[in-house]
Amino acid sequence: MSKTDMKLSLPTEVQTPTCPVIADTSVLKTIGNTPLIKIRNIGNEFKGVTIFAKAEWKNAGGSVKSRPALKMIED
Secondary structure (H helix, E strand, O other): OOHHHOOOOOOOEEOOOOOOOOOOOOHHHHOOOOOEEEEOOOOOOOOOOOEEEEOHHHOOOOOOOHHHHHHHHHO
16 A cells, blocks of 8 residues: 555544543543544455544543553552
8 A cells, every 4th residue: 555545534433431531530530541533544445444543632641651650659
C-alpha cells in the first residue's frame, strides 16, 4: 500500500469508556479508562479487522503514563 492509497479522515465514532467519568469523582479514579475511537477508513481491506485509536487527550494527565504514577502514590 502506497502513501497515495491511504486516505485519512477524522474519527467517525467515539466509544464510551467502560467506567464513565463522573464530575465529582477523584481524578485518581479516572486513570485507566481511556476512551477508544473506532477508525473506519483504515484496514477495510482486512476482513474481520476493526482498528481503534486511544483518545489520550481525554485522560486527566493527557498522554502521561498515569497508572505508574498512581501506583507510586498508592505505595
